[in-house]
Amino acid sequence: MNDIYTSKYLNKKNKDNSKNNNIRSFIKKGLIKCLICVVLFLGGAIYCKYNSSFKDWILDNVYTKNLSFASINNFYNKYLGGIMPFDNIVQDTTPVFNEELVYKEKSKYLDGVKLTVDYEYLVPVLDTGIVVYIGEKEGYGNVIIIQNMQGIDTWYGNIESSSVALYDYIEKGDLLGKVKDNTLYLVYSENNEILNYEDYIE
Numbered sequence: 001m002n003d004i005y006t007s008k009y010l011n012k013k014n015k016d017n018s019k020n021n022n023i024r025s026f027i028k029k030g031l032i033k034c035l036i037c038v039v040l041f042l043g044g045a046i047y048c049k050y051n052s053s054f055k056d057w058i059l060d061n062v063y064t065k066n067l068s069f070a071s072i073n074n075f076y077n078k079y080l081g082g083i084m085p086f087d088n089i090v091q092d093t094t095p096v097f098n099e100e101l102v103y104k105e106k107s108k109y110l111d112g113v114k115l116t117v118d119y120e121y122l123v124p125v126l127d128t129g130i131v132v133y134i135g136e137k138e139g140y141g142n143v144i145i146i147q148n149m150q151g152i153d154t155w156y157g158n159i160e161s162s163s164v165a166l167y168d169y170i171e172k173g174d175l176l177g178k179v180k181d182n183t184l185y186l187v188y189s190e191n192n193e194i195l196n197y198e199d200y201i202e
Contacts, residue, residue: 099124099173103184106201110139112155112187113197123176123184126154126200131168140185144176152195157185 048055101124103115117123125146132153133145140157144164147153162177164170188195 099175101126101201109185110187111189111194112157112185113201115184115186115201117179117182117184119182120160121179121182121184123156123159123179125170125172125174125176126186127152128171129154129169131164131166131170134162134164134166140187141180143185146170146176151190153189154200155185155187155189157187158183 099122101115102121103117105116107114127146127148129146129148131144132147133143135143137143137155137157140155142157142159142162144156144159144162145153146156156176158180159177160180163175164177170176186197186201188197188200
């Protein structure tokens, strides 16, 4: 009888030790990733101070051009692992708004397409990505640009009110905002090159 209790006690103790080791390993990996990011940032900042051409390259690629979050994400996943190592801890939730794009007519407009939609239409996000721009663009009104994980920018024009902020991570089907009237403009681009909208809109 004592052997059974001893065996159960040892099994429980081994499970507790295993759980503690997993937590320590998780914390250790997280701290190492943070340390690598800090070292890279400080190294880049120091190098910028002493190398004007590198500083100009940073200014051009980060501030003048669109920063490619897709490239950063791919680099991070390749060399440092996923950003969310605890995906299994977070339980799935059901989104309140999860729609697909619905429109009545489409026609070529400037660099993209003009869609006729319902009055004050609630615009769904067409692809998961990061909000990289919110502001006015000539001919398109208020524009929100979302860069997807492949580096393609989608411009949403004529947005009157928005439910997103700059650098928000948003998923396909989420609510982006409301159009000003009954018109939605869409433009697709990659590395500042305009893409054919017909490859993305049926």
